[in-house]
Amino acid sequence: MTRGYGDFHSHLAPGVDDGSPTMEDALHSVDRMVGAGVRRIVTTPHMPASLAREPRRFGAFLDRIEERWAALRVLAVREHPELDFRLGAEVRLDTAEPDVSDPRIRLGGTSFVLVEWAGFRAPTGSPEGPVADSGWRALRTLRDEGFLPVIAHPERYAGIDAGLDAVRAWKDAGAFLQGTYGSLVGQYGSVAQALIRRMLEEGLLDYLSSDFHGRPRYVLYISQGADKLRQFGGDRQLDLLAKENPARLFANQSPLPVPPLPVEGPLAALRNWAEGRAAAASLQMRGAS
Numbered sequence: 129m130t131r132g133y134g135d136f137h138s139h140l141a142p143g144v145d146d147g148s149p150t151m152e153d154a155l156h157s158v159d160r161m162v163g164a165g166v167r168r169i170v171t172t173p174h175m176p177a178s179l180a181r182e183p184r185r186f187g188a189f190l191d192r193i194e195e196r197w198a199a200l201r202v203l204a205v206r207e208h209p210e211l212d213f214r215l216g217a218e219v220r221l222d223t224a225e226p227d228v229s230d231p232r233i234r235l236g237g238t239s240f241v242l243v244e245w246a247g248f249r250a251p252t253g254s255p256e257g258p259v260a261d262s263g264w265r266a267l268r269t270l271r272d273e274g275f276l277p278v279i280a281h282p283e284r285y286a287g288i289d290a291g292l293d294a295v296r297a298w299k300d301a302g303a304f305l306q307g308t309y310g311s312l313v314g315q316y317g318s319v320a321q322a323l324i325r326r327m328l329e330e331g332l333l334d335y336l337s338s339d340f341h342g343r344p345r346y347v348l349y350i351s352q353g354a355d356k357l358r359q360f361g362g363d364r365q366l367d368l369l370a371k372e373n374p375a376r377l378f379a380n381q382s383p384l385p386v387p388p389l390p391v392e393g394p395l396a397a398l399r400n401w402a403e404g405r406a407a408a409a410s411l412q413m414r415g416a417s
């Protein structure tokens with residue numbers, strides 16, 4: 129069965145955040161995503177979790193994003209009848225007690241919610257030890273309430289250790305991880321590029337999405353990122369991260385495990401060369417004896 133990509137992190141609702149400014153830009157962006165093979169989209173306007181504490185402002189925000197998304201959806205689906213186009217939010221965890229009970233800020237009405245750490249910085253502390261950071265408490269709050277947090281772009285936060293212990297702790301605490309296509313080809317610099325590769329080599333990522341900010345002059349990066357993953361020998365990983373697991377998320381099902389990406393590069397090449405030399409030497413010795 130051929131399935132398209134499912135992309136649940138984008139900023140397309142016109143005029144609500146730093147994504148698409150106009151309906152025309154938003155529609156053009158949807159066309160580009162569909163052209164890249166995307167068949168399921170959740171668009172996710174930025175929102176601080178603390179906004180939910182202010183009922184009037186929160187209500188106005190929800191009405192606005194829903195109205196803009198619904199208007200875009202009518203036009204997008206007219207153009208692309210096969211497209212499953214839903215609404216969510218990218219919730220910045222700026223409070224220890226986020227309230228995501230309104231389905232409009234969850235991913236397409238599922239139990240999943242896309243979250244990002246405040247200040248683009250990984251939380252300190254750990255779920256077991258003394259809780260040193262509101263980020264951890266926020267994650268716990270979400271899990272205790274039965275929601276399924278997906279951490280946006282884990283490769284792009286400051287404060288991630290080289291051994292990825294912080295990232296493993298997020299997964300142990302019950303979060304899923306969404307990497308960004310652009311990171312695979314250096315859109316966010318060499319550190320994010322190296323980190324996403326390591327996360328793939330350790331099988332830590334659950335999903336890929338674009339985080340596309342919906343403007344004509346912005347590069348979309350889905351095709352480039354997918355090509356890079358294939359170059360790494362990651363065809364199966366791409367299928368899981370970009371198609372199968374997003375399709376499961378749309379159906380409110382947990383992701384399947386993604387096998388670690390084969391480790392390649394100069395060190396692996398050197399190791400293969402050394403192993404080849406050792407094997408050849410061993411054969412020669414056996415031949416001589």
Ligand SMILES: [Fe+2]
Pocket residue numbers: 137138139218280339
């Ligand atoms: Fe985003």
